[in-house]
Amino acid sequence: xxEKHMPxxxxxxxxxxxxxxxxxxSVHAADATMALQAARDVYTRRGEGLSxxxxxxxxxxxxxxxxxxxxxxxxxxxxxxxxxxxKVPDDVGNM
Amino acid sequence: xxxxxxxxxxxxxxxxxxxxxxxxxxxxxxxxxxLRRFQARIDAEEKIEPTDWMPDAYxxxxxxxxxxxxxxxxxxxxxxxxxxxxxxxLRRKAALLAKVQDEGGHGLYLYAAAETLGISREEMIxxxxxxxxxxxxxxxxxxxxxxxxxxxxxxxxxxxxxNQIPLCRCSYGPYARAMIRICxxxxxxxxxxxxxxxxxxxxxxxxxxxxxxALDRWWWPSLMMFGPxxxxxxxxxxxxxxxxxxFSNDELRQKFVDATVPQGHHLGLAxxxxxxxxxxxxxxxxxxxxNWGEFRxxxxxxxxxxxxxxxxxxxxxxQGAWVREAAIAxxxxxxxxxxx
Numbered sequence: 161x162x163e164k165h166m167p168x169x170x171x172x173x174x175x176x177x178x179x180x181x182x183x184x185x186s187v188h189a190a191d192a193t194m195a196l197q198a199a200r201d202v203y204t205r206r207g208e209g210l211s212x213x214x215x216x217x218x219x220x221x222x223x224x225x226x227x228x229x230x231x232x233x234x235x236x237x238x239x240x241x242x243x244x245x246x247k248v249p250d251d252v253g254n255m
Numbered sequence: 256x257x258x259x260x261x262x263x264x265x266x267x268x269x270x271x272x273x274x275x276x277x278x279x280x281x282x283x284x285x286x287x288x289x290l291r292r293f294q295a296r297i298d299a300e301e302k303i304e305p306t307d308w309m310p311d312a313y314x315x316x317x318x319x320x321x322x323x324x325x326x327x328x329x330x331x332x333x334x335x336x337x338x339x340x341x342x343x344x345l346r347r348k349a350a351l352l353a354k355v356q357d358e359g360g361h362g363l364y365l366y367a368a369a370e371t372l373g374i375s376r377e378e379m380i381x382x383x384x385x386x387x388x389x390x391x392x393x394x395x396x397x398x399x400x401x402x403x404x405x406x407x408x409x410x411x412x413x414x415x416x417x418n419q420i421p422l423c424r425c426s427y428g429p430y431a432r433a434m435i436r437i438c439x440x441x442x443x444x445x446x447x448x449x450x451x452x453x454x455x456x457x458x459x460x461x462x463x464x465x466x467x468x469a470l471d472r473w474w475w476p477s478l479m480m481f482g483p484x485x486x487x488x489x490x491x492x493x494x495x496x497x498x499x500x501x502f503s504n505d506e507l508r509q510k511f512v513d514a515t516v517p518q519g520h521h522l523g524l525a526x527x528x529x530x531x532x533x534x535x536x537x538x539x540x541x542x543x544x545x546n547w548g549e550f551r552x553x554x555x556x557x558x559x560x561x562x563x564x565x566x567x568x569x570x571x572x573x574q575g576a577w578v579r580e581a582a583i584a585x586x587x588x589x590x591x592x593x594x595x
Contacts, residue, residue, distance in 0.1 A: 165377060166583065168370075185433075186367045188376060190579075190586030202360050205353075206440070225306050 168217040169195040171202075173209035181213050189214075297498050302428035305371035313497055317427050318372050320499065322379045325365035326390035330383075330564050332358045334398040335407060343401060350447045351404060357444065361437045368429040384569050392550065393476050395558030402455055402462075402469035408448015410470075410477040410515065416441050417511045418481065421501035430499075449518065456522040463523070470519065471527045478542070479550045481508040487547075509539060516540045 166188035172181035184203045189195035195214040204212065223231055239245050248255050284292075290310060296303065303309055332355050339355065342348035366376045382388035393411055398404065419441065422434040455466035482488060482504040494500040502510075519526055530543030552558065 165375060166579070167586070185364060185436075186370075187363070190582035191589050194582060194586070201356075202363050205357065205360065225304065 166190060167195075169199070169214040170217050170220060171195075171199040172213040172215070173203060174211040175209050177210060181211065184208075186217060187214070294496075297426050297496075300498075301426075302431065303426050304428045312493065313499075314372050316494060316497070316499060317430065318369055318374050320494075321365055321369040321372075321430055322374070322382070323389050323391075325362045325369060325379065326383045326388055327394065328358045328362035328365060330390045330394045330568065331411075332362075333564055333567055334394055334396070334560075335404060337398050338401060338404050341401070342404075347451070354408070354444050354447065357440050361440070364433040364436060365430075368427075368433040371429045380572065384565070384572055386556070386565060389554070391480060392553040392558060393480050394564060395553050395561045396472070396476055397559050399472075400465050400469065402452070402465040403473065405448050405451030405455060405466065406469035406473040408444050408446075409452050409518070410448075410473050411480070412441055412444040412448060413515060414477045414480045414511050416445060417507050417514070421507075424498075424501060426498040452522055452524075456524060466522065467524050470524050474527055475546065475549075476553075478508055478512070478545055479547075479553075481505075481511065483547070483550070484545075512540045512542055513538075 167190065168186055168188055169192075170186050171184045173184045174181045184199075187195055187198040187202055189198045192214060196212060199212050199214050203209075235241075289308060293303075293308065293310060293313075296307075303313075335351060335355050335358070339348060339351055342351050366379060369379060370376060379388065383390070393414075398407070416438065419434055419438050423431055423438055425431040425434065452466050452469075455462045457463075485503045485505045488504055495503065516526065516531065528543045530541065532541050533539075534541050553561070556562075
């Protein structure tokens with residue numbers, strides 16, 4: 161097939177007021193307007209959202225899953241970042 | 256933002272561009288050790304994601320399965336689309352339109368999932384149009400009467416759901432996530448089909464005869480949807496070990512029969528199988544021998560509608576080419592005028 165490929169877009173949906181946009185999938189479309197329409201038809205046929213984002217897939221910079229151990233290591237070793245690390249006497253109540 | 260939620264987004268954000276990255280944590284590791292680690296992850300019920308190392312055979316199996324599944328959704332629009340203009344009421348017409356639109360959407364989710372494995376949608380569609388890719392044989396049978404739309408929803412979508420629910424736990428993340436979405440939407444398909452069958456079965460003698468005729472024609476092809484028996488299946492062993500599939504073809508077929516036979520009796524219809532009988536001890540409905548000769552015939556291109564279905568897909572592709580070309584040209588012109 162000699163046809164040019166349709167660009168790929170990642171689709172994000174805000175499902176309810178107050179929630180963040182969440183990745184739902186991807187669509188192929190020639191431009192942003194058509195990507196938004198395709199995303200509406202493909203991912204929100206049952207009232208899944210209040211707001212849609214489409215982002216060109218090649219515009220996303222992602223961390224490398226192969227390096228996730230090094231990338232996220234600090235979150236594992238710094239237990240003093242969690243509230244349960246600190247002792248508060250029971251009679252102080254909830255804190 | 257909740258930390259786990261954030262991780263979840265990161266993990267889901269695999270895009271096609273990432274496939275080009277050289278991320279392979281297992282470079283320099285012996286092939287046997289790599290395979291052992293991969294199997295250990297599968298055994299621990301970890302999801303495999305697009306950028307993770309995977310054996311070539313795992314990748315090929317998934318591309319074959321997911322693209323066949325996507326093609327089935329898209330070709331499946333044809334037999335049902337055939338009845339949209341002739342639906343007996345506005346209510347039925349609106350439901351059928353929505354269902355056919357869903358099938359198109361399911362095809363798109365699945366093409367997107369397959370694309371994460373390094374094949375383009377254009378390539379997959381070309382394989383379909385060239386007759387090199389398979390799709391579910393069931394769609395090579397004709398829809399002769401309105402009752403067939405009921406039988407397809409009840410039986411064909413019922414069989415598809417039976418196949419798809421375990422696929423929600425498939426070891427390959429993008430496929431599993433697409434299946435979760437699809438399964439949520441499929442249950443309306445089966446219920447609308449059963450409602451059509453119920454209305455016909457409770458109608459005039461002629462309407463009940465239509466429902467019976469549809470059951471007679473769709474029952475055996477529906478059982479064949481689960482694929483060859485376990486003794487014959489070429490793909491089952493690896494697929495089960497890699498947790499792509501969770502149940503064998505015969506197990507799923509039996510589950511389907513057990514669930515469907517009481518539903519058919521509730522309609523007051525008879526199944527076209529003189530050997531169908533309830534076996535109380537294990538609690539299963541035993542069914543007669545499947546005509547595998549017919550299955551192979553339809554699979555190899557000699558079913559009633561194989562040629563027509565492919566011709567229709569090719570015509571749609573050819574007639575839509577100018578729209579795709581115009582859209583791309585417009586998109587390119589637009590992006591030249593307003594650089595990002």
